[in-house]
Amino acid sequence: MHTILVPVDFSTTSLNAARYAVRMSRQLKAQKLILFHTYGGSYQILDQGAEVVYETTRVLLENMKEDLNALQHELNQIAPADLEIDKIISDGFLIEEVLALIPKENIGLIVMGITGKNTIEQKLIGSNTYRLASESPVPVLIVPSKADFTSVSNVALSLRFKAGMIEQTPYQEIKHMLRELGAQLTILNVADDDYRTQPVDIQSGVTASHRMFDDIEAHIVYLGNENVVSSIIHYVSDNNIQLLIAVTHKHGFLQSLFKGSVTKQLAFHTDVPLMVFRAHED
Numbered sequence: 001m002h003t004i005l006v007p008v009d010f011s012t013t014s015l016n017a018a019r020y021a022v023r024m025s026r027q028l029k030a031q032k033l034i035l036f037h038t039y040g041g042s043y044q045i046l047d048q049g050a051e052v053v054y055e056t057t058r059v060l061l062e063n064m065k066e067d068l069n070a071l072q073h074e075l076n077q078i079a080p081a082d083l084e085i086d087k088i089i090s091d092g093f094l095i096e097e098v099l100a101l102i103p104k105e106n107i108g109l110i111v112m113g114i115t116g117k118n119t120i121e122q123k124l125i126g127s128n129t130y131r132l133a134s135e136s137p138v139p140v141l142i143v144p145s146k147a148d149f150t151s152v153s154n155v156a157l158s159l160r161f162k163a164g165m166i167e168q169t170p171y172q173e174i175k176h177m178l179r180e181l182g183a184q185l186t187i188l189n190v191a192d193d194d195y196r197t198q199p200v201d202i203q204s205g206v207t208a209s210h211r212m213f214d215d216i217e218a219h220i221v222y223l224g225n226e227n228v229v230s231s232i233i234h235y236v237s238d239n240n241i242q243l244l245i246a247v248t249h250k251h252g253f254l255q256s257l258f259k260g261s262v263t264k265q266l267a268f269h270t271d272v273p274l275m276v277f278r279a280h281e282d
Contacts, residue, residue, distance in 0.1 A: 033085050152183050
């Protein structure tokens with residue numbers, strides 16, 4: 001792990017995510033952490049003349065620099081001695097700017113909070129976080145608002161057993177992350193009624209899981225409850241899991257995960273962060 005990117009908007013949740021990322025950097029042996037803030041669009045709605053827009057932008061930029069400097073100073077107090085903490089300010093739009101930074105800065109992990117200053121918390125997850133998790137070529141770690149970092153030794157990966165699992169699952173990337181963390185993996189077969197009634201798919205998924213993860217001695221657990229998200233919550237809570245991994249398609253399992261009252265429980269009543277990997281798709 002070379003570099004961690006942490007988008008911040010100075011909300012409580014994004015500041016907590018930044019602190020979490022710094023503490024996790026030690027376990028990942030990261031060399032650099034970048035604090036990223038963009039104020040893109042925040043001044044563009046002004047219609048009061050060029051001079052007013054210029055002055056407003058200048059003051060806004062100065063304030064952002066002061067805030068980032070203060071956060072950088074705070075994080076340096078808890079950071080490993082060999083972790084470089086840098087900062088970038090942009091006036092672009094968040095998703096596009098972050099996606100451009102990934103190859104430019106050799107980003108290996110993005111860490112984000114799940115709410116921002118202008119979101120309605122009952123909606124659970126900001127559209128920026130969801131979209132970035134779906135489009136990023138590197139994993140995105142979504143940190144719940146109450147999460148406090150503890151060393152990651154047990155990780156659960158939620159997989160729906162079905163045809164095409166091996167082709168779609170970024171298992172090499174997941175194993176690389178697990179090796180960097182030095183953590184053990186449990187694979188959760190999250191199945192609803194359709195899958196529980198098709199044993200051929202279940203057996204095919206078990207075989208595929210062994211092919212993908214036998215070299216790291218992963219343990220497979222079948223969750224037969226038709227309420228997928230509830231099953232995950234209970235398993236994570238009862239089995240000392242410090243990190244949950246999910247694989248997302250642009251329109252797939254993660255979208256079903258992030259809706260409804262059960263997901264509200266997952267986001268706001270558990271301390272377990274969710275690391276999202278983008279599926280391999282045609």
